[in-house]
Amino acid sequence: MKKGGFLVFIGLLAFLGLVFYQPLFSVLRRGLTEGGRWSLSPLATILTDSYFVHIIVFSLKQAALSTLLSLGIGLPGAYLLTRYSFPGKSAIRSLTVVPFVLPAVVVALGFILFFGESGWLNQWLMSVFHLPSPPLHILYSLTGIVLAHAFYNAPIVMRLVNASWEGIDPEIEEAAASLGAGGLRRFVGITIPLLTPALLSSAALVFIFSFLSFPIVLALGGARYATIEVGIYTLIRTLLDYKLGSALILVETALSLSLTYVYLKAEGGFATLTQGSRRVATCPLFSRKASMCKMVIAAYIIIAAVFFLGPISSVLVDSLRVRGQWSVESYRQIFALGYNPFLGVSPLRTILNSLFIAGISTAISLPVGIIIAMFAVRSHLPGRRLLEAILMAPLAVSSVAIGFAVLYGLGGAPLHVRGTLIAIALAHAILTYPFVVRVIRPVLEGLDQSLVEAARSLGASPIRAFFEVILPLIGPGILVAAVFGFALSIGEMSATIMLMRPGLGTMPIAVYSLLSARQFGAASAMGMILVVVAGIAFLVIDRLGKRGVGCRTLW
Amino acid sequence: MSDLVVKGLAKSFGDVRALREISFTLGQGEFLTLLGPSGCGKTTTLRLIAGFERPDAGRITLGGRSIVNDPPEDRQIGFVFQTYALFPHMNVAKNIAYGARLNRSISTKRRVGELLDLVDLKGFERRKPAELSSGQRQRIALARALAPQPRLLLLDEPLSALDAKLRESLRAQIRHIQQELALSTLYVTHDQEEALSLADRIAVMHSGTIEQIATPQQVYEHPQTEFVASFVGRANRFSGTVTATKDGLISVKVGEFLFSLIREEGLSDDLRASQVTPGDHVSLFVKEERLQLREVRENAISAQVVLVEYRGEMSIVYLKTQIGSLRARVSTRQATTLSTGSEVNVSFSPSAGLLFLAS
Ligand SMILES: Nc1ncnc2c1ncn2[C@@H]1O[C@H](COP(=O)(O)OP(=O)(O)O)[C@@H](O)[C@H]1O
Ligand SMILES: [Mg+2]
Numbered sequence: 001m002k003k004g005g006f007l008v009f010i011g012l013l014a015f016l017g018l019v020f021y022q023p024l025f026s027v028l029r030r031g032l033t034e035g036g037r038w039s040l041s042p043l044a045t046i047l048t049d050s051y052f053v054h055i056i057v058f059s060l061k062q063a064a065l066s067t068l069l070s071l072g073i074g075l076p077g078a079y080l081l082t083r084y085s086f087p088g089k090s091a092i093r094s095l096t097v098v099p100f101v102l103p104a105v106v107v108a109l110g111f112i113l114f115f116g117e118s119g120w121l122n123q124w125l126m127s128v129f130h131l132p133s134p135p136l137h138i139l140y141s142l143t144g145i146v147l148a149h150a151f152y153n154a155p156i157v158m159r160l161v162n163a164s165w166e167g168i169d170p171e172i173e174e175a176a177a178s179l180g181a182g183g184l185r186r187f188v189g190i191t192i193p194l195l196t197p198a199l200l201s202s203a204a205l206v207f208i209f210s211f212l213s214f215p216i217v218l219a220l221g222g223a224r225y226a227t228i229e230v231g232i233y234t235l236i237r238t239l240l241d242y243k244l245g246s247a248l249i250l251v252e253t254a255l256s257l258s259l260t261y262v263y264l265k266a267e268g269g270f271a272t273l274t275q276g277s278r279r280v281a282t283c284p285l286f287s288r289k290a291s292m293c294k295m296v297i298a299a300y301i302i303i304a305a306v307f308f309l310g311p312i313s314s315v316l317v318d319s320l321r322v323r324g325q326w327s328v329e330s331y332r333q334i335f336a337l338g339y340n341p342f343l344g345v346s347p348l349r350t351i352l353n354s355l356f357i358a359g360i361s362t363a364i365s366l367p368v369g370i371i372i373a374m375f376a377v378r379s380h381l382p383g384r385r386l387l388e389a390i391l392m393a394p395l396a397v398s399s400v401a402i403g404f405a406v407l408y409g410l411g412g413a414p415l416h417v418r419g420t421l422i423a424i425a426l427a428h429a430i431l432t433y434p435f436v437v438r439v440i441r442p443v444l445e446g447l448d449q450s451l452v453e454a455a456r457s458l459g460a461s462p463i464r465a466f467f468e469v470i471l472p473l474i475g476p477g478i479l480v481a482a483v484f485g486f487a488l489s490i491g492e493m494s495a496t497i498m499l500m501r502p503g504l505g506t507m508p509i510a511v512y513s514l515l516s517a518r519q520f521g522a523a524s525a526m527g528m529i530l531v532v533v534a535g536i537a538f539l540v541i542d543r544l545g546k547r548g549v550g551c552r553t554l555w
Numbered sequence: 556m557s558d559l560v561v562k563g564l565a566k567s568f569g570d571v572r573a574l575r576e577i578s579f580t581l582g583q584g585e586f587l588t589l590l591g592p593s594g595c596g597k598t599t600t601l602r603l604i605a606g607f608e609r610p611d612a613g614r615i616t617l618g619g620r621s622i623v624n625d626p627p628e629d630r631q632i633g634f635v636f637q638t639y640a641l642f643p644h645m646n647v648a649k650n651i652a653y654g655a656r657l658n659r660s661i662s663t664k665r666r667v668g669e670l671l672d673l674v675d676l677k678g679f680e681r682r683k684p685a686e687l688s689s690g691q692r693q694r695i696a697l698a699r700a701l702a703p704q705p706r707l708l709l710l711d712e713p714l715s716a717l718d719a720k721l722r723e724s725l726r727a728q729i730r731h732i733q734q735e736l737a738l739s740t741l742y743v744t745h746d747q748e749e750a751l752s753l754a755d756r757i758a759v760m761h762s763g764t765i766e767q768i769a770t771p772q773q774v775y776e777h778p779q780t781e782f783v784a785s786f787v788g789r790a791n792r793f794s795g796t797v798t799a800t801k802d803g804l805i806s807v808k809v810g811e812f813l814f815s816l817i818r819e820e821g822l823s824d825d826l827r828a829s830q831v832t833p834g835d836h837v838s839l840f841v842k843e844e845r846l847q848l849r850e851v852r853e854n855a856i857s858a859q860v861v862l863v864e865y866r867g868e869m870s871i872v873y874l875k876t877q878i879g880s881l882r883a884r885v886s887t888r889q890a891t892t893l894s895t896g897s898e899v900n901v902s903f904s905p906s907a908g909l910l911f912l913a914s
Binding site for chain 2: 450451453455456457459460461462468469472
């Protein structure tokens with residue numbers, strides 16, 4: 001048994017070495033060579049050229065602003081969730097997972113349709129206030145990017161901070177009160193310090209996500225607002241400059257690894273959280289008594305509802321409207337077999353491609369993730385913490401970089417996958433397996449080892465104990481991991497676009513191509529399919545997640 | 556006829572030597588308790604016998620046949636885990652039936668009914684483990700372990716997670732069931748009261764070895780080693796030097812005081828065999844209930860009352876003397892006459908002291 005497990009693990013390391021580490025290293029090495037020799041000159045070019053310095057600074061700046069806005073929107077929400085009770089509270093708490101499975105390009109589409117010059121919000125404002133021209137100009141600017149990132153990340157802040165807040169033992173605050181501390185003093189002196197690890201780690205997480213975000217910046221930033229990710233994409237796919245592209249990847253990876261280090265440090269602080277026996281007391285949000293405070297809360301809820309529901313509703317409505325009439329014409333278009341000039345293939349082909357890729361990707365990432373999770377939980381090897389961190393590296397490397405690594409480093413022998421759907425599926429498997437690990441790991445950790453021993457002492461063979469005791473207990477977790485990995489693959493666009501060839505398009509690429517061509521009806525219909533997939537994934541994760549698959553594990 | 560024979564068992568985990576040398580036998584139908592402080596290797600001993608770990612050295616035979624190479628599922632040894640380890644996805648009936656089903660000679664349905672009867676939980680068949688109180692879980696865990704009709708039952712601190720009242724009633728129930736079934740049982744605990752009240756024999760363990768195996772009474776009244784003397788019961792310990800041995804009496808000097816002990820009573824077994832000579836450094840143990848505060852006889856020390864602790868019928872008196880702090884257990888009637896700070900004379904009879912050679 002033990003020996004078999006060890007061999008499987010070695011096989012896994014070899015596989016990941018072949019499809020991920022070696023390709024990534026060859027990309028990073030490319031960024032450090034000039035004419036076949038080691039050289040710092042590509043790096044020097046990046047770090048001295050005013051354009052590249054500009055995009056590096058812009059990437060950090062937009063990430064910082066996105067983090068601030070996400071905290072600004074998310075923290076009041078966390079406060080409401082913690083301190084008030086209201087109908088639909090648990091639904092809202094569950095819904096905070098949704099952005100994680102919602103493809104970014106759909107969010108970008110929703111923003112264009114809702115916040116754009118001729119979007120729903122501007123039209124409504126013009127008609128209500130009788131304005132001659134659209135009052136809001138937020139797309140294709142820093143504002144648009146930051147808003148879209150907040151759409152994505154504020155729910156994460158809300159969820160993480162709320163979970164931490166509810167974990168604070170109310171008796172700690174009561175102790176402070178009995179020692180004479182008033183409300184404000186308790187908040188500043190007790191609550192804030194106890195929430196600090198959650199605040200820091202969610203801020204770090206949002207910063208990393210925003211820093212590495214690609215589809216949103218590509219679709220909403222326009223030409224003037226490029227980040228490092230967009231810069232890499234342009235260098236490699238448009239200018240075919242692999243050398244400078246690789247050097248830029250090197251810079252980006254160094255930055256994202258440092259940020260991830262900060263995140264992991266902050267996340268470690270969660271371990272010291274107090275676990276209370278009682279829950280924090282809540283008061284009903286909707287009661288007769290009106291107050292100034294309630295007005296502020298109501299305003300917050302209305303703005304948040306418009307902000308989060310507006311873009312998604314716009315996609316739904318737009319997919320059903322053709323030239324001012326209700327119609328399912330857009331859906332007929334995207335299920336058509338015929339060649340679409342904007343996509344380079346038939347729309348139906350992109351749907352089938354996505355399903356094929358997600359299937360293969362899940363078939364790879366699931367066993368890879370399970371093996372790593374088992375290793376993390378069971379192994380006693382010296383240095384296993386470090387090895388585990390290295391195995392989770394795809395979390396800290398941008399998707400565009402991983403896409404390029406697969407393109408550049410894995411094209412030829414022995415796999416011969418360049419220019420195939422398999423290459424895209426491999427990239428997706430690399431991107432998603434860390435999430436499989438994060439879902440499965442706590443499930444395995446929660447599994448009491450003595451259950452197996454109990455079964456054995458009652459006469460069950462190891463195989464029998466696995467099927468009758470282990471599998472029923474971890475099965476739901478495995479299903480959640482599979483669905484989660486599948487949904488992430490279906491919505492993935494960054495690595496996919498790096499590996500794109502004519503005929504290989506996927507649904508997110510189709511949405512992007514259609515919206516670039518201003519075919520909003522078809523883009524919305526295609527987007528709605530992605531929303532439905534995300535919705536199904538959400539339901540599965542939410543239903544089964546209640547049994548032991550905590551949401552904290554997703555991040 | 557002895558049923559389980561364990562000989563020379565040793566087990567290390569990396570640098571930690573969990574078991575150094577464990578040997579004992581368990582007779583058919585006997586109830587043996589492994590008693591020792593946490594970390595002394597009790598659980599490891601059980602896990603080796605159950606087959607969850609392999610010993611580094613030593614033999615384990617059950618009914619005359621070596622079982623060291625058998626996987627746990629072939630040993631027919633029931634195990635009750637400290638945390639119960641009930642299958643959370645199966646209801647009570649399925650949990651109990653699990654082992655019975657694997658053993659084809661048993662009619663599963665009847666067996667489940669019998670066992671629920673035995674542990675007094677009829678009507679709980681459909682409940683999930685999460686819907687039971689911890690006392691009920693403990694009884695289901697016992698029923699599940701008994702279902703396949705094991706040849707030997709191992710229990711690892713099965714009552715440690717329960718409150719005192721429940722612990723006492725389940726303790727009696729476990730003993731009753733064990734006697735009913737005449738089942739050979741090895742019971743691990745760190746609670747001396749539990750061990751003393753339950754067992755036919757007690758094995759006192761200390762850092763991977765067994766210090767003494769004997770009946771509860773022998774372990775309590777005639778501890779063989781200094782460790783057993785300090786772990787079982789509550790004793791006051793003094794360090795002293797032997798000054799004289801004559802006329803069946805031994806004189807021991809502790810600080811300024813000279814105590815005399817009766818040779819026949821006051822020597823531990825290993826000391827009795829060897830020669831005690833003047834000048835030997837010794838540890839002197841006097842159980843707290845053997846200290847007297849009323850009439851002053853031999854071996855008297857003057858003491859000051861620090862605290863009187865009410866314990867119902869008996870009370871504990873904390874005392875300060877020139878040779879250290881003492882605890883005495885006296886009747887509450889007597890204790891009420893003592894006030895904090897008052898002076899008393901403490902004494903003990905020459906037959907109450909027990910000597911060990913200081914190591
Ligand atoms: N699986 C293990 N790995 C490492 N050390 C262990 C393991 N199991 C037990 N030990 C160590 O062996 C010693 C004895 O443990 P155990 O048998 O559990 O003691 P007890 O049950 O008497 O409290 C302890 O020092 C413990 O830390
Ligand atoms: Mg133990």
